[in-house]
Amino acid sequence: MDMFMNRRSFLEASAGAVTLLGCSLIRTPEGRAAPAKSPGKSEKVAEVPVLWMATGSCSGCSVSLLNSASPTIQEVLLDEVLPGKHVSLVFHATVMAAQGHQAMELLQETRQKHRKQYVLVVEGATATEEEGLYCSVGERSDGRPLTGFEHVRDLSRDALAVLAVGACASFGGIPTAGPNPTGAVSVPDALQRERIETPVVRIPGCPPHPDWIVGTIAALLLGGLKGLDLDDQLRPRVFFDRCIHDNCPYRGQFESGNFAEHFGEHGCLLKLGCKGPITYADCPIRKYNNGTSWCVEAGHPCIGCCHPDFPFDDSLFAPVTPAQLSFPEVYPPARADIVERQQADKSTYATLGMIGVAAFLAGAGVTAAARKLKAEDGETEAPASSPTEDQKEE
Ligand code: SF4
Numbered sequence: 001m002d003m004f005m006n007r008r009s010f011l012e013a014s015a016g017a018v019t020l021l022g023c024s025l026i027r028t029p030e031g032r033a034a035p036a037k038s039p040g041k042s043e044k045v046a047e048v049p050v051l052w053m054a055t056g057s058c059s060g061c062s063v064s065l066l067n068s069a070s071p072t073i074q075e076v077l078l079d080e081v082l083p084g085k086h087v088s089l090v091f092h093a094t095v096m097a098a099q100g101h102q103a104m105e106l107l108q109e110t111r112q113k114h115r116k117q118y119v120l121v122v123e124g125a126t127a128t129e130e131e132g133l134y135c136s137v138g139e140r141s142d143g144r145p146l147t148g149f150e151h152v153r154d155l156s157r158d159a160l161a162v163l164a165v166g167a168c169a170s171f172g173g174i175p176t177a178g179p180n181p182t183g184a185v186s187v188p189d190a191l192q193r194e195r196i197e198t199p200v201v202r203i204p205g206c207p208p209h210p211d212w213i214v215g216t217i218a219a220l221l222l223g224g225l226k227g228l229d230l231d232d233q234l235r236p237r238v239f240f241d242r243c244i245h246d247n248c249p250y251r252g253q254f255e256s257g258n259f260a261e262h263f264g265e266h267g268c269l270l271k272l273g274c275k276g277p278i279t280y281a282d283c284p285i286r287k288y289n290n291g292t293s294w295c296v297e298a299g300h301p302c303i304g305c306c307h308p309d310f311p312f313d314d315s316l317f318a319p320v321t322p323a324q325l326s327f328p329e330v331y332p333p334a335r336a337d338i339v340e341r342q343q344a345d346k347s348t349y350a351t352l353g354m355i356g357v358a359a360f361l362a363g364a365g366v367t368a369a370a371r372k373l374k375a376e377d378g379e380t381e382a383p384a385s386s387p388t389e390d391q392k393e394e
């Protein structure tokens with residue numbers, strides 16, 4: 001048997017694997033499959049089409065999505081995980097079996113039939129130089145390339161909402177780092193440039209936690225756009241309103257000034273470039289890989305992949321100044337009686353200290369006066385440390 005697979009056999013095998021999953025990824029214009037029935041599924045289920053576009057990306061966000069553990073990606077795609085709603089992932093170039101014209105037709109059909117009803121997910125930054133030619137995602141019928149920029153622009157216009165998934169789509173990320181010859185921009189910047197007013201939600205991270213992606217889509221389907229509580233950076237507050245530094249297990253090491261100077265040493269990782277003090281995300285609580293661990297727990301500084309400035313102008317490992325430290329709200333407010341007692345204690349100690357100093361000075365004064373009187377009486381004063389005549393003889 002041939003050990004190597006050509007493209008056709010790979011796609012056939014992929015299609016088989018996806019068919020085994022029974023998910024709606026295999027839907028093509030010719031062969032539509034209703035989502036698999038699951039026990040207890042209500043009769044009336046609204047299909048919500050989701051189009052997942054990958055532009056300037058490494059596909060890490062897709063891999064993270066497929067790692068979703070609770071619910072699993074199979075449950076998201078097969079089951080009615082939300083009452084009366086079913087996510088229909090119509091287009092995802094990395095994992096779908098449909099290809100070529102079939103895939104493109106499906107995309108356009110969804111855009112026309114479900115105007116302002118589908119959710120567009122964009123993974124990756126959008127290249128804009130040379131009319132987007134640095135990122136070609138398909139081909140027109142006349143053979144001209146269809147660019148990622150055109151896709152993002154056209155599909156965004158008719159979407160219910162656009163989810164910018166990952167650091168690159170959210171804030172530009174690594175593709176926009178200098179010198180940026182492709183003219184890559186984030187999704188919100190691309191939409192602003194084209195004056196498209198479709199609501200955008202940022203889900204940053206490199207990669208974002210699968211809960212952040214699935215949870216945001218679920219909240220959007222359940223409560224609509226109003227159901228999403230976003231911060232001033234358009235991120236869902238539920239996932240991005242906590243400072244990493246405030247929930248880090250090394251916080252005690254930070255407070256006591258115990259810093260690791262080299263990788264592998266125990267201690268707070270601030271001097272090794274940890275961006276925890278300026279980054280907001282719930283990584284320390286949620287943890288990656290189904291709650292197994294997260295960056296700092298694995299011994300690596302947080303590189304601030306959810307921060308708007310990621311990957312930063314300096315090195316990722318340049319230390320930051322934790323200028324705006326915030327303290328967890330769980331700290332109880334200072335009790336007035338304790339504060340009063342502490343202040344009283346302080347003044348008592350201060351008084352005792354002053355009495356002690358005065359007593360010492362007074363004692364020193366008495367000793368000096370006695371020595372002076374002895375000297376006046378003609379007594380020779382031997383220094384305490386000098387040996388006596390008897391001692392000398394011995
Ligand atoms: S600087 Fe980093 S390692 Fe240190 S306490 Fe803050 S988040 Fe944790």
Ligand code: SF4
Pocket residue numbers: 205206244279281283294295296301302303304305306307
């Ligand atoms: S700890 Fe920092 S680098 Fe790690 S995933 Fe969270 S925000 Fe990104």
